[in-house]
Amino acid sequence: MAGLFRFTPGDIVISREEVVYAYRMILGREPENEAVVAEQVAGFGDLKSLRNGFLHSTEFLRQAVSLIGPEPVIPELQAEQPIDVACSPEQLKRLLASVEATWSQLGKEEPYWSVLTSDRYRSENFSQNEDKYWSTGIVDVRRMKAWLERNGVASTARQRCLEYGCGTGRVTHWLAREFRQVTGCDISQAHLDLAQRAISSRIEPSQEVDFFHVRNLKSLDRLPEFEFLFSFIVLQHNPPPVITYILDKLLARLAEGGIAFFQLPTYWKYYTFTTQAYLSRKAAVAGTDSQMEMHVVPQRYIFEIARRHGCKVLEVQPDGMASSREIVSHTFLLRKSS
Ligand SMILES: C[S@@+](CC[C@H](N)C(=O)[O-])C[C@H]1O[C@@H](n2cnc3c(N)ncnc32)[C@H](O)[C@@H]1O
Numbered sequence: 001m002a003g004l005f006r007f008t009p010g011d012i013v014i015s016r017e018e019v020v021y022a023y024r025m026i027l028g029r030e031p032e033n034e035a036v037v038a039e040q041v042a043g044f045g046d047l048k049s050l051r052n053g054f055l056h057s058t059e060f061l062r063q064a065v066s067l068i069g070p071e072p073v074i075p076e077l078q079a080e081q082p083i084d085v086a087c088s089p090e091q092l093k094r095l096l097a098s099v100e101a102t103w104s105q106l107g108k109e110e111p112y113w114s115v116l117t118s119d120r121y122r123s124e125n126f127s128q129n130e131d132k133y134w135s136t137g138i139v140d141v142r143r144m145k146a147w148l149e150r151n152g153v154a155s156t157a158r159q160r161c162l163e164y165g166c167g168t169g170r171v172t173h174w175l176a177r178e179f180r181q182v183t184g185c186d187i188s189q190a191h192l193d194l195a196q197r198a199i200s201s202r203i204e205p206s207q208e209v210d211f212f213h214v215r216n217l218k219s220l221d222r223l224p225e226f227e228f229l230f231s232f233i234v235l236q237h238n239p240p241p242v243i244t245y246i247l248d249k250l251l252a253r254l255a256e257g258g259i260a261f262f263q264l265p266t267y268w269k270y271y272t273f274t275t276q277a278y279l280s281r282k283a284a285v286a287g288t289d290s291q292m293e294m295h296v297v298p299q300r301y302i303f304e305i306a307r308r309h310g311c312k313v314l315e316v317q318p319d320g321m322a323s324s325r326e327i328v329s330h331t332f333l334l335r336k337s338s
Helices: 016-027 034-043 047-055 058-068 089-109 111-115 123-135 137-150 189-199 217-221 240-253 275-284 299-308
Strands: 160-164 181-186 209-213 226-231 254-268 311-318 327-336
Touching (some): 016 047, 089 111, 089 189, 089 275, 160 240, 226 240, 254 299
Parallel strands (some): 160 181, 226 254
Antiparallel strands (some): 311 327
């Protein structure tokens, strides 16, 4: 065993079988020969030190790293490139229309893969992996519950939840168990149709879920009332002026005392966004480009929007959700004052 970390041996009280099982259970293999087994029997004074020795061996640590992956690398934050976070109403309309075109197309072509970009959720593989797909949403809800619990947020059972960017309803049916009512909003009718179709077989008759299509900017003024905002892996696909506009509308609509729990990327080295240049580029490739995009809004703008709506920041943490090591994504938990 490579790099074994040894403790001072005491009396020999461990058996040959215990050493063999340590090889099998911790290193996942048989010992090389009886000589090495005898060496471990003689080398460790008790079971605790045998276990510690195996858990600290280079061989085990190498396996552990390949199982859980290396520590995420947080890029060194540097000065930003220019980022437009606001634009004219006309530009905003065009930006949102472009988001709508991309996601409607993705919703028609690869709806499940567009939500979780693993090949197992591509259309040709989806039927074999469907159960797995629908089960993944519980992770998001468990995480939400842990955040709420440690921040002393009381039960959500009487609240109405607005899930902004619900996609196919992957998380919606899990959220339905936690709230009095859930409204899933999305810009893509194709995603909403799938969510609508899937939801009835995944919730109890007593659980209440409905859906809302965000057709355009005006839709954001007609959102239903809610006490809880939930939005993950959604805002990141919108240009910065759209993100700030939507967040502003959502927090304006959030009830007093309500909670906002959402995610978005806040830093990406070399990221820059100029509305005019972006729209010109989009116009040049009109109709041929349905690539999922990633965008960023620096934290200070989010804090400013929160402040404007009387929201207190309860917690902000990096979350690794932007699927690139170069992008720093954060989850925000806010409470609106009552
Ligand atoms: C990656 S999927 C995530 C879906 C869902 N949040 C989940 O975790 O399963 C992103 C979803 O956000 C929707 N979306 C993107 N931009 C949006 C916007 N501006 N307004 C509403 N929905 C949007 C897309 O149509 C898509 O369904």
